[in-house]
Amino acid sequence: xxxxxxxxxxxxxxxxxxxxxxxxxxxxxxxxxxxxxxxxxxxxxxxxxxxxxxxxxxxxxxxxxxxxxxxxxxxxxxxxxxxxxxxxxxxxxxxxxxxxxxxxxxxxxx
Amino acid sequence: xxxxxxxxxxxxxxxxxxxxxxxxxxxxxxxxxxxxxxxxxxxxxxxxxxxxxxxxxxxxxxxxxxxxxxxxxxxx
Numbered sequence: 001x002x003x004x005x006x007x008x009x010x011x012x013x014x015x016x017x018x019x020x021x022x023x024x025x026x027x028x029x030x031x032x033x034x035x036x037x038x039x040x041x042x043x044x045x046x047x048x049x050x051x052x053x054x055x056x057x058x059x060x061x062x063x064x065x066x067x068x069x070x071x072x073x074x075x076x077x078x079x080x081x082x083x084x085x086x087x088x089x090x091x092x093x094x095x096x097x098x099x100x101x102x103x104x105x106x107x108x109x110x
Numbered sequence: 111x112x113x114x115x116x117x118x119x120x121x122x123x124x125x126x127x128x129x130x131x132x133x134x135x136x137x138x139x140x141x142x143x144x145x146x147x148x149x150x151x152x153x154x155x156x157x158x159x160x161x162x163x164x165x166x167x168x169x170x171x172x173x174x175x176x177x178x179x180x181x182x183x184x185x186x
């Protein structure tokens with residue numbers, strides 16, 4: 001069974017070390033939760049690909065099924081679902097997100 | 111139509127008996143909430159799995175009628 005939207009998502013999360021599915025863009029987040037997620041990634045100083053789900057309705061619905069997660073934003077590192085903004089904040093405050101990106105060998109932000 | 115805090119709490123308690131749920135209406139508009147859920151069922155689960163239990167308790171309303179819920183899960 002192939003689902004073309006899921007294939008597109010798989011391609012995105014497998015071809016970029018860090019992917020944030022979000023509302024708006026990293027420069028102009030359109031939701032407080034997405035804004036928080038971007039701020040955390042900027043503090044981590046990692047390069048990441050922001051995918052604006054508001055600009056792509058297929059991805060907006062498809063990512064919820066792909067991850068079995070009902071809300072946006074969603075963070076992927078090395079193809080693995082990490083969580084939404086609340087989990088990102090908890091992990092960041094505990095130092096776990098820093099460890100995760102370091103162990104994954106993620107490139108720093110340009 | 112937004113979701114009332116009492117409905118959020120009762121849906122979570124129905125799915126997670128013995129849990130404690132604290133809900134804050136962040137904006138006073140009945141639409142932007144924070145919830146701290148403390149439940150014995152979270153023991154041994156990842157954060158993602160803990161939050162999935164809560165989202166499943168809300169039965170598809172999360173991300174729909176309930177669009178803003180800042181969620182914290184605690185093993186208790």
